[in-house]
Amino acid sequence: MTALTSTEWSLAARPVGMPKLSDFQMKTIDIAPPGAGEIQVKNEWMSVDPYMRGRMQDRESYVPPFQIGETMQGGAVGRVTVSNHPDYKEGDLVSSMAGWRTAWVGKPEMAMAQKLPEVGLPESAFLGVAGMPGLTAYAGLLRVAELKEGDTVFVSGAAGAVGSTVVQIAKIKGCSPVVGSCGSDEKVKFLIEECRYDAAFNYKTDTDYLAKVRELCPKGVDCYFDNVGGNLTDAVFANLAQFARVSICGMISQYNLQKPEMGPRASYMMLLIRQVSAQGFLVPQFGGKFPQGIQQMAKWFNEGKLTYREDIVDGLENTPEAFIRMLKGENRGKQLVRVS
């Protein structure tokens, strides 16, 4: 029997604005051997994601806040080391929400564990194209925005794990142009040369968003995949086509604000003027469609239609750095931590 200790991260303090390393604390604890119906899992990969920043605030978001001193949660992939559960055996690959730690013991359903299929994908892909970000892109485009061939698609936060998958699905589905915004010239290059975006701009230097979106989406935006919110979203809304559909996936521009921001009511009014549908969504609401989405993503990957890029930080002890790096937009591709 292995790994009866786990090294785990919790909040030392609630971050104010951009999190800093001193907001986090690490400890190593003993974990109990698995009881009846429980499994023991050694994590191999974990994901750091923008939504985690929301859980660090003590206010309502779509998931409950993390508590100071309690081990945080997040997507992780690992191998079963001991199983007292009939559906799992030693060596099975599982995804779970028991990240920010090296190992865990418990009932699979308590950790939202899911046994992963052998579909020709590398393990870490289950935190990327075949995991939460990939399935977010899949559900947000195909179920929420009801993507149609020929749609003009705009993606904010285009270089992230979700955005760089959104564009590929949109191209597979025959959309054009697919346009993205991101936070550096290097990312603009990445979007166009590697991710197949038709056009992209750096929102930090090209600040006349209204003109830029109009220039790059001359027929108006039919489908807006929003990861960002704020001023950029106002500009996209002003350029929405009639009967446009907005998939609201995230609002990274708002997560670190210390007080709530005001914006023009004109954006809400555009929903009426252009008869637009806007929908906020989270992948779990499409939970029942997970296996179908994973199979589809694996199929596209194995056919060479879908690629991805990872940005790997080694060692669980470096998770807060990886998290802050991702929040600052310094990652190139899906930000992962190789746990061991």
Add this chain to the structure above:
Amino acid sequence: MTALTSTEWSLAARPVGMPKLSDFQMKTIDIAPPGAGEIQVKNEWMSVDPYMRGRMQDRESYVPPFQIGETMQGGAVGRVTVSNHPDYKEGDLVSSMAGWRTAWVGKPEMAMAQKLPEVGLPESAFLGVAGMPGLTAYAGLLRVAELKEGDTVFVSGAAGAVGSTVVQIAKIKGCSPVVGSCGSDEKVKFLIEECRYDAAFNYKTDTDYLAKVRELCPKGVDCYFDNVGGNLTDAVFANLAQFARVSICGMISQYNLQKPEMGPRASYMMLLIRQVSAQGFLVPQFGGKFPQGIQQMAKWFNEGKLTYREDIVDGLENTPEAFIRMLKGENRGKQLVRVS
């Protein structure tokens, strides 16, 4: 052959803020006899509606702006007096967009004319429960918001022609509570005693909207039918239930503003936090469903399940007064003008 003149209203000037009588001008013109494929119609009723205020601005809305000196448009019901069109005969009842005038001549499709069925409804009902406002309520609840039995429904602008129909359809469909906001204590009484609202409040005197909506919709709002926008909408958004649906039908709070207003971005964020769908819509987008909607509304009316109230101003010459009265919220029931 009758009515070869028409008395018509146009804008004398673009209104600034609340329109005044001097913004309008009336003239009587000769109209040509009907040519091939044309009909001549004498209007009997016309409707004044909030959306017309938008068309008086020289800026984009969902319909093109009225031009100074050109006869305005709007919903009207009249009788065919002469027909050179095979589908129409003298005496047929037709709805059209050729309001703000006593008579018109032209191809039916140019006036968006529609021959009205004999379904046991009074003529004026085709401008109310079986016309644009009624079908707006019908489509907004059943097609846009996908109303479900047991939903908590909130209606802003609850005493208007649309709002007072929304509540009745919601009650027929088993929703509870159905709560409305309106602009006077007398209207609150009307909403509860005549319109079957479960609760209502006067937004001019009960100004803690957040607390009021929470009090009256303790389980959260599942379906929000928005005619108003602005601060009240922010409060409803803060009280939306998970998976709520918002039908955006109008934004009367914004139409008379002389400069665009700012509002909290938190409202847009609620779409994400509570996984909400919000959709702006206009009845014409459901055009193909019109006959079905009219039949359903007539059925409910004839079964005594659907009632309505009209506020009638007599004489085309008094149309601007009727319009301003409606914008100020002084009407009780659907504001109509009896043309002759």
